Amino acid sequence: MSPRVRLWVFLVGAAGFAALFAAACLDLPAFGTVPHPYGVRAVHAALSHHTANVIASVNFDLRAFDTLGEESILFSAVIGTVVLLRQARDEHRKDPEPATVHPPVRRFALLTLPFALLVGLYVIAHGQISPGGGFQGGVVAATALHLLYIAADYRALERVRPLTLYEIGEAAGEAAYVITGLAAVLAGSAFLANVLPFGTLATLSSGGTAMVLNAAVGLEVTSGIVVLLARFLDQAVEIEEPGEGGGSPRDTRDSGGNGDDERERA
Amino acid sequence: MTVLPYLVAGWIFLIGVYGLVTSRDLIHAVGCLAVTQSSTYVLLLAVGYRNGGTAPVFADAPTDSRVVDPVVQALALTDIVVGATVTALLLALVVQLRKRHGTVDPDALSELKG
């Protein structure tokens, strides 16, 4: 199909979609006025399970089975990416050039790193009380770790980030989720039912299994995103295709102390 | 105002698909897919909004306060994170395509295969 034909097919389809969608929108109840029967029931269910953050309750308690599905998508997407981005037989690894970092940038990144990491862990831990949870906190914590790449260089990041550990962590997160579900079955209830004591509303130990599942998701998302970014960084920085970058001499000794100093300081 | 959020969601969807259709670079196409995906979040949250409602978190609010719909928020929230990993998978496929065929132009790829 030539680009022009494709564009015309799109324009016809888009016009049809726009007309139908606009008609549907005009028939929808006005913005902000709809009654929400499911929302009201979800709020009641969450409060009866002593979970202050209703969204966490929906994700990890009321619809925990659905979240297992989502987690599995995440899990398999990470595995797929790892398989696709592994080092092929005809590629070789090259030590990345130690980069020089401007001191203000380095100081700022090193200063923010512990705070960002702490915020990520805090957001995971308080998922059932305040906005946040395993999904968001996991991404924050994983991204925070990569501030080290900005502060020092790739080799410093590689030294403090044992990738195998994160790969195991990802699998452990997924396994913990399933095991929590099966434990509910062994306790004489349904798969992924909330069988733990609910605790007091708005305390760290409230919510029953929602808290455990939240932690499992936090572990899996943190590890999954770290593994993903590591694979992409590997490809972008280290792995070379045959015949690539042959003519550029690398003097790794020149400022090699750079990364070491940074590692100690971090 | 009454239909603007829905229409904006529709516009984001259409512009994203337009980008996908006319894209000459698969990385750009993946970016357009991310844009298209975000239209669903806007639509879901617009449907769930209630005038005068607060966030459905009761840590320090009375349990009978008026809140927005938590169900649609839960749907959007997990999809954002899962969507990012799927984007990563697509980008990994692009890297592989570039390795095997030396191009990331979708038209050049279809010519390659005949």
Place this chain on the structure above:
Amino acid sequence: MTDVLIVVALLLVAGAATAAVLNRDPMRQALVLSFLGLALALLFTFLQAPDVALSQLAVGSAVTPLMILLTVRKVRRRPGSGDGVDKPAGRER
């Protein structure tokens, strides 16, 4: 007041989405996508969805653009020609 904020955020999101699609260079698109993530996070906050906003902020304005930038860097390193960063990949037949 909230209505005004929501309308402004909606228009910002629509504008950012359009700009992200119309920027044909993936490198620049990644930056606009980052801005789109920020605008979406703002909109979600006004829509009383702090959980979703946090998720969108972390993913949309950091992880996705970062992965796109890394892919661009990988794809644009042509064999033999060093770092052909200025050369748009994919235009060569």
